[in-house]
Amino acid sequence: MNFPEFNFVSSIVSVLLTSTYLSANAFPQQQLRVCFSLYAPFVFQISNRSQEEILGVPLSFGEVAQNFAGYDIELLQAISLELLQNLTNTTSFYLYGSDVECQYRVRINDCQLGIGAYAKTAARSSCGKDCKLALSPEEASNRNICCLSFSEWYVRDGYSVVTRTSISDKDLLTSIRENFTLATLSTFCVLILLLYVSGHLIWLLERKSNPDQFPWRYHEGVDDGLWWSIVTMTTVGYGDRVPVTMIGRFLGVMWMIIGLVAFGVYNGIISSTLTSLNIEGTINPNIVSSVSAYVDSPQYHPICTVQGIWTEYLTEQGIEEDDLVVAPSIEDCYRQLNRSQVNSVFYDRLGHVMHSENELYHLIMPSNIGPAPLTAIDPGVTINTIFQTVRYAIALPLNSPMKPMVDELLKQIADGKTVFDSSLERFQNGWTEGSATRMYLIDSSKFSPLYIEPTGLASRSGSNDTTQIVIIAVTVIVSVVYLFFQFRHSIMGLKEIKKKIGVEEQPAEVVKSRSMHNDGQEGIEILRAVNDLRHEMECMKETMTSLQWELVSLRQAR
Template sequence: MSLRLHVLATGLLLAMAALAQAAPLTVGVKSSPPFSFQSGDRWDGLSVELWENVAEQAEMDYRYRVYPSVNDMLVAVEQGQIDLALGAISVTADRERRLDFSQPMYRGGLGIMTRSEPGGWLMTLQSLFSWKFFSAVLALVLVLLIVGVLIWLFERKRNPEQFGGSMGEGIGSGFWWSAVTMTTVGYGDKAPVSRAGRLLGLVWMFVSIITISGFTAAIASSVTVNQLQTSIKGAADLPRVNVASVENTSGAQWLAARGIQFTAYPNLQQAMRAVALGEQDALVADAPVMRHLIRDRGDKGLLVLPNLVREESYAFAMANGSPLQEPVNLAMLSILPTEEWRMVLNRYLGKNDL
């Protein structure tokens, strides 16, 4: 009797194992363009396309289960509710302690998004009325006036035809001479004849080269406006501005670890909107995802700074000790080095993000 029970129990276990093996995998997915997003009635994106190629090579059946956040999806993996998670999942030390990860499929990281200030004629006109511009002009006028007074003092007796008349007329003639000499125009209507005046003219011609170069540089620095300017240059500026991030993400963890105060938003779209509206000055999140959303929306009012605040790898997440790790990694190692995969990266991320 016991033998029969043993045989029945063994048969039941084998049947359950076969049924489990035949059951499709449950794959968690969250919308994180360009890694994962819905295109009509199907999922698309960098991570999705890679997973579907991996599943095809490893002959795995699967079904997707959608999650609202990366954190919810990773908790589901940890608790065994799903077999694998994909999207813009960065590998961090905390996550590595809780989960296993596949081979890295892309190396990006955290970036800073902020508002851009477009240049143009309006900004140029504003620069022309700035104190920096007026101070440069006033300094030049003062130098021209000093030289004009000196040449008048040297020439008023020896050359009254050109620098004579009343004090105002004489200084005015000297100012005119110093201006046309400095700009190398030299109309020839006025020229010093005294020895002191000619010596001053010779010195002034050489000094003018330096003076006009310095003035040109001052004007250029006050008028020239970059096409995209921002008051935030990098991570060092974050403590003094209003910062946003997405709750329960690596960006929020990075900010908290450095003691930088920030406002947490439930998703990236709301955080980006807060920056665009001026409610926040900067956003720390996955740089490739933010660049894709800005490019996809054609939003020229936002930009992601070129330097990453922290490099990160993106990978698939699985439970600790998952039997999927070996077949998934083997398939990925045969896909990632190929030119076909390079073309996929270019298609989703663009050459500037590689």
């Protein structure tokens, strides 16, 4: 990703200040200061410079663009492009170590604008008696973040809990049922289709030269062809059906190779599925139903979070100090959860999601070569739905004359305005707020629990569902047609046998009379059956006579 040579964040401040001054003479010209703090994925560092080197030091347009990126940066770049008229050298940028210090400096007008995904709350906009000044910006706390003005919110987030999944017992049949996927069924159907094809081909090639093993009639010969195909593929090789023609033997060799590979692949899938079955337990996402359940249930304690609005919220909800672990970073909380030192992690949902998506995580933290922290926890974690909605906005001093114009600019961007600029790669084909959201925020299911599997355990499909469904449908249709014809032939054979039995039980004169008065095919068939029976009876009489003469000869010889 390429970043601009100058920082558009400062330009919005300059343009807004200049426009307001020229139109209303709202405030005198002065050195503008923009304060910001790091909070990925809204503002994060992309350079290798140490933070100590740039912390609290005035930065120019280009220095900010070369060292930082994120959702807030792109949003304000787009706003600046729409309003950019004349860049001035009266704006400087300052990175501070915490969002508390940055917002406090905005409150005391040390900075005229603050960015970094700051939560817009009623308490922070209030100037009540509890809103006191700190001894210094470095010593400010959350209680001193008040008497501020905020722009309209541009991103909605919320507090969310990450819990570790639990494992419960399950039996083998349950495991097999859970692992019987569409891909497994479609693979089996491909195997069946190959059997149909090879069975029909061997019957077509062998029925003329080898009618004893592969009869001419379809309903008799195809059964033998399918039998040969199955026996050959499974390498059983009974030898009761073998091709004798050259082309039939060539097909046999090809089917031995293809069938062995196909059956081996399917056998491997079944074996690996059975091997990977976790018959000792099933993974159950640990869902937190409500804030009260989270606070009152010891199974979620101790809770790990970081200093800021998160500890403030948990304290207000009644979490005891002994049940709360305040870590130096959210990554440290995830490590403690992985080591079972804590039972849950409390943070913003977008922050959780960022630490569960490998691509986004490595974009923001390219120096970390390992997987995203939440994907390294076994047997997985659940990012729960948000407890309380949090809205992020730009911080301004109380009664700032810049607020109306900032709100208007944010509204235009939120309405879907497309911004173009040939000098920026992200803006060359048109930039929208949606494109920044997809790149940096990605989560579109804030009100649904999100289960994160450990890296490498996620299931993969060899083909898409449409292809698999088509394969299954074709196999079912072919099987139904084949079984229909075989069943139909069996029914017709039974009827023919019953007819022959009926002819044998009737006197010959009646049969002959019925056949003479029947001009249809039925009479002809009956007459033929009668003649066949008569011929067989005459043969049997001759055989009996011959046996009697031989018996008489033997007696005389004795």
